[in-house]
Amino acid sequence: MAARKKVTVIGAGNVGATVAQRLAERDFYDVVLLDIPQVEGMPQGKALDLLESGPVYGYDSLITGTTSYDDTADSDLVVITSGLPRKPGMTRDDLLITNAGIVKAVTESVVARSPNCFIIVVTNPLDAMVQLCQKVSGFPKNRVIGMAGVLDSARYRTFIAQELGVSVEDVSAFVLGGHGDTMVPLPRYSTVSGIPITELLPAERIEALSKRAANGGAEIVALLKTGSAFYAPSASVVAMVDSILRDKKRVLPCAALLEGEYGVNGLYVGVPVKLGAEGVEQIIEIKLTGEEKTAFHNSANAVQELINVMREKMPEVGL
Numbered sequence: 331m332a333a334r335k336k337v338t339v340i341g342a343g344n345v346g347a348t349v350a351q352r353l354a355e356r357d358f359y360d361v362v363l364l365d366i367p368q369v370e371g372m373p374q375g376k377a378l379d380l381l382e383s384g385p386v387y388g389y390d391s392l393i394t395g396t397t398s399y400d401d402t403a404d405s406d407l408v409v410i411t412s413g414l415p416r417k418p419g420m421t422r423d424d425l426l427i428t429n430a431g432i433v434k435a436v437t438e439s440v441v442a443r444s445p446n447c448f449i450i451v452v453t454n455p456l457d458a459m460v461q462l463c464q465k466v467s468g469f470p471k472n473r474v475i476g477m478a479g480v481l482d483s484a485r486y487r488t489f490i491a492q493e494l495g496v497s498v499e500d501v502s503a504f505v506l507g508g509h510g511d512t513m514v515p516l517p518r519y520s521t522v523s524g525i526p527i528t529e530l531l532p533a534e535r536i537e538a539l540s541k542r543a544a545n546g547g548a549e550i551v552a553l554l555k556t557g558s559a560f561y562a563p564s565a566s567v568v569a570m571v572d573s574i575l576r577d578k579k580r581v582l583p584c585a586a587l588l589e590g591e592y593g594v595n596g597l598y599v600g601v602p603v604k605l606g607a608e609g610v611e612q613i614i615e616i617k618l619t620g621e622e623k624t625a626f627h628n629s630a631n632a633v634q635e636l637i638n639v640m641r642e643k644m645p646e647v648g649l
């Protein structure tokens with residue numbers, strides 16, 4: 331059997347450590363968990379704790395904690411979660427410039443040691459961070475992807491399943507656009523075993539569920555008070571890692587670089603993509619109604635505004 335694929339997770343906080351745990355439990359990957367020297371011992375401690383879960387849980391994955399990028403060399407895939415999470419009252423956009431500095435530095439260190447890896451970005455504000463990462467990496471667009479849509483649609487699926495009293499397994503949901511408040515749920519493509527929810531629920535209930543999904547991150551932040559969601563985000567990352575490294579070719583909503591698709595050029599926005607051994611293998615374009623088009627373009631404009639701020643504050647990146 332071929333050697334296990336190597337996955338590095340940057341940031342050993344809530345999202346990063348949970349991603350490492352979920353990956354280890356898959357038993358397909360060796361995992362490197364990296365954080366900054368200021369918290370020396372923390373990534374090592376979490377990694378050792380995870381390693382010692384192996385005998386009980388039944389996995390042989392090797393998990394290494396580190397503060398040195400040398401340990402990340404030749405990763406097949408790198409997940410970037412480093413950055414500050416949202417605090418109550420903060421929007422994802424408030425995080426922009428602080429997290430941009432972190433993502434830029436991390437990307438430079440990652441690509442210097444793993445020039446052929448895939449990168450999945452999780453740090454918020456997601457669409458802007460993945461755009462920055464791709465630019466800084468110099469990687470082709472198929473190898474740099476943002477995690478947002480899988481999470482947003484998981485929230486939507488949860489609420490639809492609860493409303494109808496059916497299994498989440500039979501609910502699939504279609505979302506487009508940027509991560510967050512401007513996300514665009516598409517009820518006519520959201521189904522229960524193939525039946526559009528527009529056939530099953532009145533318009534005002536669909537509207538309420540869509541709104542709750544779009545505000546799903548803020549709902550968790552308001553409850554937790556000291557940070558943001560990490561269980562569903564980490565589960566979403568692992569679905570993407572599996573699809574790429576196991577060449578499953580799943581069709582998942584992800585932030586991908588659009589070059590003309592959906593009438594958008596040169597911007598990362600959430601769209602359905604086929605994820606396989608080549609990373610983003612295809613962007614799936616569907617016809618939108620006038621109203622959906624407007625919502626999608628509003629969402630893309632919100633992402634563009636963040637890019638404009640970074641362009642001004644970080645001219646050296648050349649965004």
Ligand code: APR
Nearest residue numbers: 341342343344345346365366411412413414415452453454
């Ligand atoms: N390099 C590596 N790690 C870093 C760096 C850096 N330059 N800067 C910060 N970190 C680490 C922190 O030390 C911390 O351990 O990133 C980790 C972030 O963990 P948490 O604060 O627990 O945040 P988390 O909930 O994991 O969210 C991380 O994901 O969902 C998004 O909005 C969220 O942007 C946030 C990110």
